[in-house]
Amino acid sequence: MSVAHETHDDHGHHVELPFWRKYVFSTDHKVIGIQYAVTALFFLLFGFTLMMMMRWQLAYPGQPMPLIGTFFSEANMPGGIMVPEFYNQLGAMHGTIMVFLGVVPLAVGGFGNYVLPLQVGAPDMSFPKLNMASYWVFLPGGLIMLASFYAEGGAAQSGWTSYSPLSNTAPAGQTWWLIGMIFLITSSLLGSVNFIVTTIQLRVEGLSFFRLPFFTWAQFVTAFLLLLAFPPLEAAGVMQLMDRVAGSSFFLPSGLVISGQLLDVAGGGNPLLWQHLFWFLAHPEVYVLILPALGIVSEIITVNSRRPLWGYRTLVYSIISLGFLSFIVWAHHMFMTGMGTAMSNFFQTTTMIISIPSVIILTALALSLNGGSIRFPTSMLFALAFIPMFAIGGLTGLPLGLTAADLHLHDTYYVIAHFHYVVAPGTVFALLAGVYHWYPKVTGRKMNEALGKLHFWISLIGINVVFMPMFFVGMAGVSRRLYDQTQYAYGAQVQGLTAMSSWGAWFLGAAQIFFIINFFWSRKNGEKVESDNPWNATTLEWATPTPPPHGNFPEVPKVYRGPYEYSVPGAKSDFSPQHVEEG
């Protein structure tokens, strides 16, 4: 664990770096941001395809998969029919890849690395070499996760939560999963140190904490969540690795009989210990997924409604309280593990309390629209769609947070619909909005609006066709992670809805082709940007030339006002950027 404080190589003059130092092993936060973003987009696509395969087995259990069924090995899909082990592998890796390799690197690694230093007015991150190290520790983690599909017995197959004792006795892929996780956690830790120090130390003159754009606040709180919540999972991962490799039994109670044989292990462990340590991370982790999305959406909504953010101070206090509260709600994932009433009442109450800041933030975003003059570029469409979708995700958390309702809804498709509404039409839509919004600053060209709108409308419809039926499937009581729900009477009854979800998923998958085409096509022949500030925004990242050179700002900017000064009465234009002296 090397010490985290290398500094920028301080040769004053600017030397032309060789290609591999300029683009591969670069210490420039913008290059690292792009590396993270592109890798994360690829992993999102890969995780998405894993899910689309699962959806075939869910919709038409036991029938051979058309077209690509025969591509897979006999062990995984004999005659094109998916075996349960392979289904579990797809499920576990879909969750792991989407969360740890897709959304977090894109939201924190990609957008955070690229935009935060610009919004703070810094030439680069405080520790550029450390920033580069965090990407190059993240990539091996990702590759190990991909390679684990070829481990003997397949990839990890005990869910993205990998509860023990199931994960202790799983085949070799689980060990690869653990090693991959340790890489990813170390990468996030190094990254979060960089974010916090940059936000505190490198703010330009005049940029007090309460003049920071809301996106920077979101990344700042997210960095603290990453910094303090990830290590316990690293400890738990080390312990499970010891369990699997060195034969210890941290999480294995004594007297286990696995497939008929008494497991000869010292025993005395407690399976709940893994659950506690895992969820101690995983709940702050889901807030790591949503806070950057809130930051991106608030930037885009204020820019495109030409109006200041409603209640900036209340929003900042809400996001800080969200950060704190997210650490004391984790056991609402474990209501049904034989927990006593005192503990479950405590966690019920904190879960209700944590819903308040989220409601405040959402209402504030909606109120920011009132009285605005709203434009509808694609980035704004995605940001606007985020708000009601995140509202559905948040509201459906209420029945799951109350133990009495959780009695019926625990571990059913209702849970799957709840968190997917927060993550899929929530975070991923916000991240797509961010790509459309900042693409002109990164490449100097706008993404095509027609393709963008096409991508938006089809994705919006598709995503609701996928996840809305799941609420009803869950209400009927269908458990999650079932290879074939028609085994149960109540499952067969709602099989039609599951098939509908599957068709929605493939429809949604098709819609992403427009985004991929748009993403690569616009790089070379998108509409050229006429000014460094195409959206007429006020925050500092638009004060840099397009694309920002090494060192970002030709001369150090000074900040004179808050982040969202739009339509100031008596000002020359309808926006007054932070770094411009007079109104």
Add this chain to the structure above:
Amino acid sequence: MDEIPYTVKPHPLSGLYSGKLGIWLFLASEVMLFGALFSSYILLRVGSDSWPVGSELLNIPLAMLNTFILIISSVTVVLGWASLKLGEHGKAKMYLWVTVLLAFGFLIVKGFEYGAKFSHHISPATNNFYATYFTMTGLHGLHIVGGIAVFVYLLTSGSKLLEENPEHYTNRIECAGLYWHFVDLVWIFLFPALYLL
């Protein structure tokens, strides 16, 4: 504007150069890492009905020697940093090399301890006490190795920075020193928890 501010000079408001704030944040995450391990140790110990007494199974004199080694190495780091501040570069390097040697000493003593255990076929699989013992002291040992690597780098190829920009080099030593004191701090809690109680 190419140079990153506040890498060497402290920030007017926070009064810190970036490295110090960075190392303290890193130590905060380390507090959580070892906190999780201690919390698991307490849970496993309270939860189990037969937990052996540490002092009978483990070698107390060796562990005490290790504690002395780490405390002394903590002092030599701080003295090294102080003499750097005074500009006595030669004395500083001597102190820091002593720290590295003491750290190696710690690992060697740790090696004897582990060697004795393995020769008696005791391993993490024996029971949860040994599992916790090996995991916690093992992870702590890895942190010692990390510390040695940093100090050796600073004393060899990194030391040319001492001539170029002494204050920058002193800051780096201070950060490495903070990390080293934290590793000693963890051992101060690890020693009674595993060996004595």
Add this chain to the structure above:
Amino acid sequence: MAETAEEIREHSKVYIKILIALLALTLLTVAVSYQDFGSVYASVFVGLLIATIKGSLVACYFMHLIDEQKIIYWVLGIAVFFFTVLMAVPYLTDSNSVFNR
């Protein structure tokens, strides 16, 4: 906080005193462990008390927490707060579960 030369030499003497105190406390910890304090919890408490004293000596003097900037206290305060939450995990799982072992 640019210290003058004498202050630094002065500090060096303090470090030596702290060293001696720490070595003595280590011997005390070992000696204490052989004593029997009635219940296990008493000996655990005494052992941890001595360890905390040693720890705070290292933290205050060697790590200069005695006169440190406000931000560092904030960072450590947050870490210690969530450390105590993490330490509540064993209490939560064990005392409050309904199963009868």
Add this chain to the structure above:
Amino acid sequence: MQEKIYGYWLPLNVSTHGEAVDQLINVLHVFMALLFVGWGIFFVYCLIRFRQSANPTAQYEPIHAKPAKYIEIGVIVFEAVLLVGLSMPVWSDFKDALPSESEALTVHVMGEQFAWNVQYPGKDGVFGRKAPQFVTPENLLGLDPDDPNGKDDFNSINNLHIPVGRPILIKLTSKDVIHSFKVPVLRLTQDAIPGQEIPFWFNTTRTGNFDIACAQLCGLGHYRMRGQLHIQSQADFDAWLAEQEVEESDDEFSF
């Protein structure tokens, strides 16, 4: 069963505590729908009313959102009422008010990879000692052969027979990995954790055959861990019990 047991919304409820659970779920969903529709209307109104073509210059001052603040406070109060008024009492009743051993029928359920072992005490009403080392393919429960109480115990795999209208106390554990005993019609989920024996209870209101499922991923056969819950009248149950005891006494343990 001609009447619908399983539909698109909540399945039929046959347990006593299910009433309160259904009420809470339905009240919550009405509350959520109201909030979402009301809030959605405001959202769409803002988009249409304040689009650029209709409102070229935006307004700088923040609108004073008195109604929004009151609505939020109302939401918080309503949530608190649901939490303390409905959820906590139902939960503590389910968790703490375990029926006494005498009036309740006690059954030991042990989950294993891909089946539910249901152990009945047999005529003597005492459960035999179980230990993992005695587990064999014939003796899945791991009953101790030389424990007299265990002689008349029997294991009705995947079939939980219970008399209607009587509190049932189930001691749930697992042999290998974490399973989760889930009966949608009973509005009940309880994790089966190896190394722990978790007691829970329920009482039923009508007879019928319903599905038992495993709700926690427990390996490749997680989807086929289907059990049957037979809620019978007292007479049928006694007949079934008697028939089981006859069947058990003549083979298994008479070696």
